[in-house]
Amino acid sequence: MKKSVAIxxxxxxxxxxAEHLAGKGHAVxxxxxxxxxxxxxxxxxxxxxxxxxxxxxxxxxxxxGAANDRLRPVLDLMTPTAIRNWxxxxxxxxxxxxxxxxxxxxxxxxxxxxxxxxxxxGMGVIVLTRHRWxxxxxxxxxxxxxxxxxxxxxxATLLALGxxxxxxxxxxxxxxxxxxxxxxxxxxxxxxxxxxxxxxxDSFDSRFSGHPVKSVKxxxxxxxxxxxxxxxxxxxxxxxxxxxxxxxxxxxxxxxxAALTLDLTPGRTAEKLSADLARQDRKASFSTxxxxxxxxxxxxxxxxxxxxxxxxxxxxxxxxxxxxxxxxTVNRPRPIEEAISTAGGVALEAIDERFMLKSRPGTxxxxxxxxxxxxxxxxxxxACFATGIAAxxxxxxxxxxxxx
Numbered sequence: 001m002k003k004s005v006a007i008x009x010x011x012x013x014x015x016x017x018a019e020h021l022a023g024k025g026h027a028v029x030x031x032x033x034x035x036x037x038x039x040x041x042x043x044x045x046x047x048x049x050x051x052x053x054x055x056x057x058x059x060x061x062x063x064x065g066a067a068n069d070r071l072r073p074v075l076d077l078m079t080p081t082a083i084r085n086w087x088x089x090x091x092x093x094x095x096x097x098x099x100x101x102x103x104x105x106x107x108x109x110x111x112x113x114x115x116x117x118x119x120x121x122g123m124g125v126i127v128l129t130r131h132r133w134x135x136x137x138x139x140x141x142x143x144x145x146x147x148x149x150x151x152x153x154x155x156a157t158l159l160a161l162g163x164x165x166x167x168x169x170x171x172x173x174x175x176x177x178x179x180x181x182x183x184x185x186x187x188x189x190x191x192x193x194x195x196x197x198x199x200x201x202d203s204f205d206s207r208f209s210g211h212p213v214k215s216v217k218x219x220x221x222x223x224x225x226x227x228x229x230x231x232x233x234x235x236x237x238x239x240x241x242x243x244x245x246x247x248x249x250x251x252x253x254x255x256x257x258a259a260l261t262l263d264l265t266p267g268r269t270a271e272k273l274s275a276d277l278a279r280q281d282r283k284a285s286f287s288t289x290x291x292x293x294x295x296x297x298x299x300x301x302x303x304x305x306x307x308x309x310x311x312x313x314x315x316x317x318x319x320x321x322x323x324x325x326x327x328x329t330v331n332r333p334r335p336i337e338e339a340i341s342t343a344g345g346v347a348l349e350a351i352d353e354r355f356m357l358k359s360r361p362g363t364x365x366x367x368x369x370x371x372x373x374x375x376x377x378x379x380x381x382x383a384c385f386a387t388g389i390a391a392x393x394x395x396x397x398x399x400x401x402x403x404x
Contacts, residue, residue: 002027003399006141006152008133009160010037011170012381013367015116016078016388017158017395022123024396029154030125031143032170033132038113039169040162044381045109051087052080053378054096063379065246067372070348071383077393078386080378090115101378133161135178139362156362156395160388163342163368164189173342175369183359185347191339192373193380194245195237196330204306209233211299216240217263219325222247226266231299235334236260242340242376249333249343262326264300274320286312294323303328341380343373354394355387362398366391 003026007014010032018028030037044050053060057079064071078086084094084102092112093105104112120127131143131150141157143150159179162171176186214228222244229238244260251258265273276293290296296304304311307326314322336342346365350358357363366387374380 003155004029004153005156005158005395005399006031006154007158007160008032008141009158009162009367010034010127010129011160011162011367012038012041012384013388013391014158014160015120016385017160017366017392018120018125019116019123020389020392021395022120022125024392026396026399028125029152030120030127031131031133031152032127032129034170035129037117037127037129038109040166040171041113042109043166043169045104045107045112048103048107049109049112050101050103050376050378050381051094052083052102052382054080054100054102060379060382063377064372064374064383067348067370071372071386074386074390075383077389078382080382083382083385087112090119099377133159133175133178136182136360156364156399158364158366158391158395159369160365160367160391161369163345164336165191165339165342167337171368179346182357184357185350187344187347187371189336189342189344190249191333191336192246192249192343193242193340193376194249194336194338195232195235195241195334196245196248197235197332197334198328198330200231200234200306204231204302205234208299208302212238213299213303214297215266216300217266218244219261219263220244220247220258221251231303236328236330237334239376245333246343246373246375248330252330252332257329259327259329262303262328264296264304264323264326265294268294270317270320270324273323274316277316277319296323340376341368341373343371345369345371347371352394354398355391356394356398364391364395 005021005026005028007018007030010030014030018030022028061072061075062068087094094102095105096102131145134142134144141152161175164173165171173189180186208231211231212228217224217226218240225243227240229236229240248258280289280293287301290301346369348371351365352358355364367384
C-alpha cells in the first residue's frame with residue numbers, strides 16, 4: 001500500500017522532494033497557500049534563471065558558511081552537473097555564463113517549471129493551491145482553504161515553506177510561531193543577499209539613485225571581490241553588495257557599525273594613481289582632475305565626495321589612497337521583505353540525519369526554512385534542490401523502515 005506524504009510548500013525544495021518521493025512509489029500531495037506554485041522560482045527567472053554554478057566543486061561546497069559541514073553530503077545528492085542533467089531531461093538546455101553561473105538557454109524559469117509540473121502530474125503528484133497551513137492537530141495537519149478549514153492526515157509531512165523574503169510571493173515565515181509552539185528551535189530570521197541603507201545626502205540620492213557603480217573591488221571580512229553595484233534610494237544594492245551582505249550584517253549586529261572598503265580603480269596601483277594625480281593642473285576642477293587622472297565617472301566622483309567632503313583638499317598621495325580604499329559606511333540591512341534570501345530558520349541541531357524534526361517524528365524540513373545561507377550565483381537554488389532530495393530520501397527511509 002502506498003504511503004501518503006504531504007508536502008507543504010510548492011517551491012524548488014518541495015517540488016524536488018515530490019518528484020523523488022513519487023518516483024519511489026509514495027502518494028504525494030503538494031499544498032501551497034498561493035494560487036500557483038513556484039512563484040519565487042519564477043521571479044528569480046525573470047532576468048535569467050541562475051540555476052547553479054560551474055566553479056570547481058571543491059570550492060562550490062564551501063559557500064554555505066557555518067552549514068558547510070552539514071550540507072556537504074547533501075549537496076553530493078544534487079551536484080551542479082546533476083542539476084544540468086535534470087534540467088536537460090525536462091527539455092531545458094543550460095549554458096555557463098562568463099561569471100561561471102549556469103542559466104537555461106531560454107533565460108526563463110517558466111518553460112522549466114511548466115515541464116516540471118507536467119512530469120509531476122504524470123507521476124501522480126497532486127498539487128492543491130490556496131491551501132494555507134495553519135498548524136498541527138495532533139499528528140494531523142490543518143489548512144485554511146477557499147472551502148473552509150481542512151484537516152489532513154498523512155503518513156509523513158515535509159515542510160518546505162521558505163524563509164521570510166518576498167512575502168507577497170508566499171514566503172511569509174508564518175510557520176515560525178507554529179513550529180516554536182511545538183518545541184522546535186528556530187533561529188531568528190535575518191536578511192541575506194540584501195542591500196543596505198547609507199547616510200547619503202538628499203542631493204546625492206536624488207541625482208544618482210538607480211545609477212550603477214561599475215568595475216570596483218569591495219573588501220569586508222568576507223574577503224575581496226570585484227564587480228558592480230547600484231546606488232539605490234538611500235543606500236546600495238546589487239551583486240557585489242550581496243557578496244558581502246552576510247559579513248556586513250554580522251559586523252553590524254556585533255559592533256553596531258560597519259563599512260565596505262571600495263577600490264574605485266582596481267586596475268591601477270596607488271603609486272601610479274598618485275603620480276597621475278600630481279601631474280594634473282591644480283587650476284582645473286576637482287572632477288576634471290579625477291576624470292583625467294583616474295578615469296572616474298560622475299557617480300564614482302560623487303561617491304568619493306559623499307564619503308569625504310574634503311576630498312578635494314587632499315594631496316595626490318592622500319587622494320590616491322582614498323580612491324583605492326574608500327570606506328563606505330553602511331547603517332543597516334534593508335528590510336527582510338526586500339532581501340533575496342534569509343538567514344536563520346530551523347536549527348540544524350533540531351533535525352536528525354534524515355532531515356526529520358527530533359521533536360516531531362514524521363515531520364521533515366527542507367529548503368530555506370533551515371538555518372543556512374549562501375551567496376547568489378546558483379548556490380541558493382542548488383541547496384534548495386539538494387535539501388529537498390535529502391528530506392525525501394529521509395522520508396522514504398523512515399516510512400519503509402521496520403519501525404517507520
